[in-house]
Amino acid sequence: MFDFITEEHKMIQAAARDFARKAIAPIAEHHDHTGEFPLETVRQMGALGFMGIEVPEEYGGVGMDTLAYALALTEISKADASHGTIMSVNNSLVCHGLMKFGTEAQKQKYLVPIASGQKIGAYSLTEPMSGSDAGNMKSRAVLNDAGTHYLINGRKSWVTSAPYADIIVLFTMTQPEKQHRGITAFLIETDKPGFARGKTEPKLGIRASATSEITFDNYACPVENRLGQEGEGFKIAMQVLDAGRIGIASQALGIAEAALEASIAYAQEREAFGQKIGQFQMIQQKLADMKTRVEASRLLIYQAALAKTAAQQSGGRYTLESSMAKLFASETAMWVTTQAIQIHGGMGYSKEMPLERYFRDAKITEIYEGTSEVQRMVIARTLTGLR
Ligand code: CAA
Numbered sequence: 001m002f003d004f005i006t007e008e009h010k011m012i013q014a015a016a017r018d019f020a021r022k023a024i025a026p027i028a029e030h031h032d033h034t035g036e037f038p039l040e041t042v043r044q045m046g047a048l049g050f051m052g053i054e055v056p057e058e059y060g061g062v063g064m065d066t067l068a069y070a071l072a073l074t075e076i077s078k079a080d081a082s083h084g085t086i087m088s089v090n091n092s093l094v095c096h097g098l099m100k101f102g103t104e105a106q107k108q109k110y111l112v113p114i115a116s117g118q119k120i121g122a123y124s125l126t127e128p129m130s131g132s133d134a135g136n137m138k139s140r141a142v143l144n145d146a147g148t149h150y151l152i153n154g155r156k157s158w159v160t161s162a163p164y165a166d167i168i169v170l171f172t173m174t175q176p177e178k179q180h181r182g183i184t185a186f187l188i189e190t191d192k193p194g195f196a197r198g199k200t201e202p203k204l205g206i207r208a209s210a211t212s213e214i215t216f217d218n219y220a221c222p223v224e225n226r227l228g229q230e231g232e233g234f235k236i237a238m239q240v241l242d243a244g245r246i247g248i249a250s251q252a253l254g255i256a257e258a259a260l261e262a263s264i265a266y267a268q269e270r271e272a273f274g275q276k277i278g279q280f281q282m283i284q285q286k287l288a289d290m291k292t293r294v295e296a297s298r299l300l301i302y303q304a305a306l307a308k309t310a311a312q313q314s315g316g317r318y319t320l321e322s323s324m325a326k327l328f329a330s331e332t333a334m335w336v337t338t339q340a341i342q343i344h345g346g347m348g349y350s351k352e353m354p355l356e357r358y359f360r361d362a363k364i365t366e367i368y369e370g371t372s373e374v375q376r377m378v379i380a381r382t383l384t385g386l387r
Contacts, residue, residue, distance in 0.1 A: 046117010077254025088247030094121030135180030183233035194219030205360035
């Protein structure tokens with residue numbers, strides 16, 4: 001039916017499904033319980049090419065397209081959304097940004113190890129006082145008199161993978177008077193003086209994906225580690241998030257698929273009042289609506305993935321398609337996991353089954369990389385051209 005899905009796409013999807021079932025699914029509950037970062041399986045994902053799917057082979061990736069990335073990420077997230085988050089940030093927020101805006105030297109030095117999974121990448125935009133209003137940041141980078149280094153100071157929050165990241169794409173103010181047009185992007189090496197990590201955040205869901213604050217205290221960033229030009233940071237951040245939102249939509253789809261499959265199986269075997277619960281119309285209605293929303297999410301993700309691939313050739317934007325996919329898939333994941341718990345009743349509420357993990361993991365997809373409210377704002381602004 002979808003002739004844009006090639007044999008190559010099916011192969012990476014099957015490889016991701018196989019790895020997810022064999023290596024991730026068995027450890028997901030343990031990592032959710034302990035909050036331990038799954039470093040070993042993340043390294044294995046790198047060796048299999050899942051950490052740089054769209055990066056050309058000469059830069060350490062596997063040189064496939066966005067659809068391949070979305071298909072693989074859905075499978076990984078179906079087994080465990082924490083692995084999905086780590087994979088999504090590395091691929092779309094870090095590799096994509098480096099591919100699009102990095103110099104050749106930056107690609108050689110940073111993209112090659114990150115895309116091949118030898119190093120872990122992170123992306124840092126949010127600050128304690130600016131989340132959705134991303135342009136309103138307080139951290140600063142000041143160029144020294146010699147023009148060789150920027151001195152960076154300030155605090156950033158909610159940085160996914162920060163406790164384990166080797167390289168962080170940082171957005172900070174170089175010219176505050178210019179507001180969002182004064183933001184610049186930098187590549188931060190986390191083993192250098194002046195960089196520190198805060199405590200790993202205790203979270204409701206995606207508990208195995210480590211998230212922390214990071215602080216900069218006179219961190220000296222060489223000029224050659226500036227990503228793009230001074231003042232281009234906000235647009236880089238937004239363009240990278242266009243890519244990232246397709247990743248989060250795929251993660252949400254994986255969570256929703258897992259919850260739906262568990263619910264179908266339960267409806268087929270659980271009995272009440274002398275029949276299978278799947279024979280009750282109220283359960284049937286839930287399953288029918290869950291499946292329909294899951295498939296609608298999938299179509300929006302396909303559309304966004306194809307739009308991104310087309311935009312890479314035409315130089316156009318795919319902001320609308322990406323935001324629609326992220327909005328719909330994340331709200332679907334939340335809704336579907338809620339229904340899944342209801343279908344399972346007490347078992348759904350119990351930690352003996354993964355349903356409550358799916359439910360907790362789904363919530364973040366409506367929040368990070370732009371809340372549902374931000375996605376609606378982006379979609380409406382694109383439609384009307386009004387601010
Ligand atoms: N592509 C290219 N340019 C873009 C763009 C895009 N997608 N979106 C905005 N721009 C440009 C605009 O054209 C405008 O350009 P000019 O300066 O030339 O006029 C400029 O950027 C400013 O745009 P806006 O006026 O629309 O900016 P705004 O301040 O109103 O903010 C917003 C818009 C959509 C709300 C934006 O701030 C936003 O996306 N906020 C959410 C931030 C977010 O998603 N944070 C996630 C953090 S990262 C994360 O969660 C990762 C993780 O851990 C997994």
